[in-house]
Amino acid sequence: MKARVTVMLKQGVLDVQGEAVRHALGSLGFDGVAGVRQGKVIELDLTDTDASAAEARVQEMCDRLLANTVIESYRIEIV
C-alpha cells in the first residue's frame, strides 16, 4: 500500500522558496504568475494491508516527524 503525504507551509507563513521561484519565472519571461507556494511530497511504501490503519499510522508519522505542525499543514492520500 502506498501513501502520499503533501506538506505545505500554512497560509500566512512567508514562503521564501515559492517567492524565489515566482521571481525566477518572471525573469524567464513567464508573465501571469500571481503566486507560487512550494512544499514537499513524501511517498511511503507501506506493508500495511488495512487502509484506515495505515492512514492513522501515517498521520502519527506526520505529527512526529514529517511535518512541523506549527508552520506546516499536511494532507494524506492512500493510493
Next chain:
Amino acid sequence: MKARVTVMLKQGVLDVQGEAVRHALGSLGFDGVAGVRQGKVIELDLTDTDASAAEARVQEMCDRLLANTVIESYRIEIV
C-alpha cells in the same frame, strides 16, 4: 486558475532525503515502511483562463526551471 506540479526523482536515482526519512521513521519505531521517496510540489496561481494553454505554459516552466529533467520527472495537474 491553479496548477500543481509534482517533481520527483526518477526511478533508479538515489534519493538520499527519502532514505534519511525512512531511517528516521525506523528509529522512531515505525515498522513496515518498505521505501520512501521525497519530492517537491509547486502550486502556481495563474491568471490564464484557458486550461490547455495554461498546461502547455506550465510544461515549459517545468522544462526550463522547475525540474531537472535529467534526473527528475514531473506531473502537472490543473485544478
